Amino acid sequence: MILQKKIKNYNILALIKLYIYQHGIIVPNEYTEKFLKIQYSGYRTTSGLFIKLGGTYSKKEFKYHKKNKDFKHLEGDIQNLTYEDYLKNREWVTARILEQSMIDFDFDSLTYFKLETNEQDKFIITGQYLDKDGLKHAIYLDDVGIFNKEVNNDEDGVISQAGGARARLSIAGANCASGCSFCSFGPNCYKYEKGTYTQDRLNNYLIPMLQDVISKEKLKHLFVTGGNPSLDDMENWTYYLSECIKSFKNELIKQNIPLSNIKIDVMLTPRSFTKYVDTHEEYSKYLKYLKEMGVTNLAPNIEIWNEKYLKIYCPSNQQTKGMSKADIGHNKYIDYIKESVKIFGKFNVRSIIIVGLEPIAETKKAIKQLIDLGCYVGLSPFVLPENLKDKTLLLHNSVSVDDLLDLNNYLEETFLKYLSNYSDEEKRELIENMNNSLNSHNRHNTANINGNITPLDYKEKENLLNGYDLDLATSINML
Numbered sequence: 001m002i003l004q005k006k007i008k009n010y011n012i013l014a015l016i017k018l019y020i021y022q023h024g025i026i027v028p029n030e031y032t033e034k035f036l037k038i039q040y041s042g043y044r045t046t047s048g049l050f051i052k053l054g055g056t057y058s059k060k061e062f063k064y065h066k067k068n069k070d071f072k073h074l075e076g077d078i079q080n081l082t083y084e085d086y087l088k089n090r091e092w093v094t095a096r097i098l099e100q101s102m103i104d105f106d107f108d109s110l111t112y113f114k115l116e117t118n119e120q121d122k123f124i125i126t127g128q129y130l131d132k133d134g135l136k137h138a139i140y141l142d143d144v145g146i147f148n149k150e151v152n153n154d155e156d157g158v159i160s161q162a163g164g165a166r167a168r169l170s171i172a173g174a175n176c177a178s179g180c181s182f183c184s185f186g187p188n189c190y191k192y193e194k195g196t197y198t199q200d201r202l203n204n205y206l207i208p209m210l211q212d213v214i215s216k217e218k219l220k221h222l223f224v225t226g227g228n229p230s231l232d233d234m235e236n237w238t239y240y241l242s243e244c245i246k247s248f249k250n251e252l253i254k255q256n257i258p259l260s261n262i263k264i265d266v267m268l269t270p271r272s273f274t275k276y277v278d279t280h281e282e283y284s285k286y287l288k289y290l291k292e293m294g295v296t297n298l299a300p301n302i303e304i305w306n307e308k309y310l311k312i313y314c315p316s317n318q319q320t321k322g323m324s325k326a327d328i329g330h331n332k333y334i335d336y337i338k339e340s341v342k343i344f345g346k347f348n349v350r351s352i353i354i355v356g357l358e359p360i361a362e363t364k365k366a367i368k369q370l371i372d373l374g375c376y377v378g379l380s381p382f383v384l385p386e387n388l389k390d391k392t393l394l395l396h397n398s399v400s401v402d403d404l405l406d407l408n409n410y411l412e413e414t415f416l417k418y419l420s421n422y423s424d425e426e427k428r429e430l431i432e433n434m435n436n437s438l439n440s441h442n443r444h445n446t447a448n449i450n451g452n453i454t455p456l457d458y459k460e461k462e463n464l465l466n467g468y469d470l471d472l473a474t475s476i477n478m479l
Helices: 012-023 029-038 059-068 083-088 186-191 199-217 231-254 280-293 307-313 325-344 360-372 401-419 424-440 458-465
Strands: 025-027 049-053 091-095 097-099 112-117 123-130 136-141 144-147 158-161 166-170 221-225 263-267 297-299 350-355 376-381
Touching: 012 049, 012 091, 012 112, 012 123, 012 136, 012 376, 012 401, 025 029, 025 049, 029 097, 029 144, 059 083, 123 144, 166 199, 199 231, 221 231, 231 263, 231 280, 280 325, 297 325, 297 350, 297 424, 307 325, 350 360, 350 401, 350 424, 360 376, 360 401, 376 401, 376 424, 401 424
Parallel strands: 025 097, 025 112, 166 221, 221 263, 263 297, 350 376
Antiparallel strands: 049 091, 049 144, 112 123, 123 136, 158 166
């Protein structure tokens, strides 16, 4: 078994991933301008350079390094290391860019990471990790890639991400009516754009772009995310979703791609056809409609677990009445998640918990109770949005790497304990459900941590082996 090198039982790639997501990565001045042009421009909380840590070498490069036994970031029997095992050793992160000339702190006394190039013009990461006991650990990672894919503007609504692994459809874009204070979408609830859902935009804009992405890249995974509609627009949102899914399927049929293995993953807040706050019966009708539509995976992201904090961070007011997470409330979220699991199956449903906005004990409660319901958990470290004006409500600007790693271990342990009640065949099915759900989710363009049960992203591996991952630049000369 090939293991990633560890510092005090912490995976080096995980340490780098979590730290640079929260604090950014130092970039030489000569590269800053280029990187700013290709940075991922999604939610303001995660915007930055999209970096792949480990698993970036082609088969040819991999064979060369294996022959020379120079994988500095791996330990174990290099001679018996397969390409598939090698691909397991990687993480993704979106890192804010810190221009080196603007840095004025004392490097010697802090944790920091730099993006540099070696003598072969290959990306490397250097720096040091200062652990909680004050001990310094030098970092050198020689297997780094930059996601350099030309994508449509986020406002266009459809982009292809993760090296051709899936298409993301943003029906509403940044047009969200929920108004959560921790999110950079928050201010948009006060300027919610009516008229977003027009027949012209659907037929002449979203659907053609979706068809174009599918026809070019033959993607079998559709991930729908982004923005909650106003109460007046809820039926329009569902109509958009239905028409786009029909278009997605029809385009695959044209490409002679079988529909048997497709995944359609939808992120949404609890809702019926016309309301966010409704009865169990109306919730159930809506969920069954999504299932009939072809949706396979669902993500009702509660984000804040404790009702007290839900009211603090996602308050109901004149602008958000009937649409805020506080109006929906903890119990309605749980009801919706339970019914989702009943309809879509265990671990075909997941929910994100934001780490850092409520006590760690509450996050552990969320992990335990959601796993017991058959709902997997994504842990999303909080980073303060740049455009968030009211910072007084927030408990923290970030959470420690040690806490994140501890929660990651707790999530894995909790899931494994849950699986222990099932037969080997049932375990395999539940793990596959969980893995498919996370593969369809956007764990690759945020710093979400999801436990280490199935570290290999099978869908992406398939695309890599088929040559679809060519947009990951592993050399500075490709920029």
